[in-house]
Amino acid sequence: MIKLSVIVPVYNEEKTVAKLLASLATVKDVFEIIVVDDGSTDKTAFEIKKVKSPKIKFYQKTNGGKGSAVRFGLDHVVGSHVLIQDADLEYDPNDISKLLEPIKHGKVEVVYGSRFLGPHLNLLFWHRVGNDLLNFFVNVLYNTTLSDMETCYKVVPTSLLRSIKLQAKGFELEPEITCKLLKRGYKIFEVPISYIGRDFSQGKKITWRDGVTAIKEIIKIKFV
Numbered sequence: 037m038i039k040l041s042v043i044v045p046v047y048n049e050e051k052t053v054a055k056l057l058a059s060l061a062t063v064k065d066v067f068e069i070i071v072v073d074d075g076s077t078d079k080t081a082f083e084i085k086k087v088k089s090p091k092i093k094f095y096q097k098t099n100g101g102k103g104s105a106v107r108f109g110l111d112h113v114v115g116s117h118v119l120i121q122d123a124d125l126e127y128d129p130n131d132i133s134k135l136l137e138p139i140k141h142g143k144v145e146v147v148y149g150s151r152f153l154g155p156h157l158n159l160l161f162w163h164r165v166g167n168d169l170l171n172f173f174v175n176v177l178y179n180t181t182l183s184d185m186e187t188c189y190k191v192v193p194t195s196l197l198r199s200i201k202l203q204a205k206g207f208e209l210e211p212e213i214t215c216k217l218l219k220r221g222y223k224i225f226e227v228p229i230s231y232i233g234r235d236f237s238q239g240k241k242i243t244w245r246d247g248v249t250a251i252k253e254i255i256k257i258k259f260v
Contacts, residue, residue: 038116038136038140040065040066040067040117041069042060042068042118043105043109043110043113044121045102045105045106046073046080046105047073050076050082050083052124053080053123054087055125056124056129057071058089059129059130061092063129065133066091067115069089069091069093070095070109071084072106074098074099074100074105075098095109101204102204104206106209107204118197119132120190126188126231127188131230135148136191139191144224144225145196146192146196146223146224147224148187148226148227149184149227150184150226150228150229153229167185169251170251170254173251174214174254177255177258178258187210190214192213196217200213207249211254211257215257216257219258
């Protein structure tokens with residue numbers, strides 16, 4: 037039986053985190069929710085504490101980036117599988133159950149939710165270009181056909197995720213997970229998910245600099 041642990045890295049998401057956690061807590065397939073406040077300077081911690089659920093385990097740490105928060109959360113996971121959930125409302129927790137179906141049926145070990153296979157709000161043009169470029173690099177270098185390497189929704193067995201020894205501190209976490217899994221020979225199964233992207237005025241944090249860092253990470257893992 038799958039016991040899904042959801043790691044929620046949070047940094048300055050006071051406007052969305054409570055609604056996100058309330059929704060996540062109602063998903064029957066979610067076993068535990070590991071919330072890691074990565075040194076927020078707004079009222080994020082206050083909003084998190086407003087959501088009451090026995091599934092939620094709340095931790096705070098100094099700011100170190102998304103990758104740092106996820107690695108911290110991974111140390112506290114007790115479930116059999118891990119999924120990462122951003123603290124905004126771009127990804128819908130109601131899609132989580134469909135990611136688990138292929139695993140429950142014994143078809144695959146790793147499942148990604150693809151934003152580009154399912155219904156989605158149009159992305160910012162340069163963000164879509166960046167996503168396509170990163171997918172291209174991964175597909176060429178690792179001989180695969182992923183449509184959404186950068187997706188937040190990745191379901192991976194806990195033991196496997198720990199074994200690849202994550203090092204990322206920031207947003208390069210996504211290519212690090214993907215490339216290390218592919219380099220080990222794991223096949224990644226994609227299912228369509230819905231996606232409501234936000235822009236910088238709504239709190240989006242990833243920029244073109246993160247894309248450059250991601251490309252460096254993709255190449256480094258391939259050839260080191």
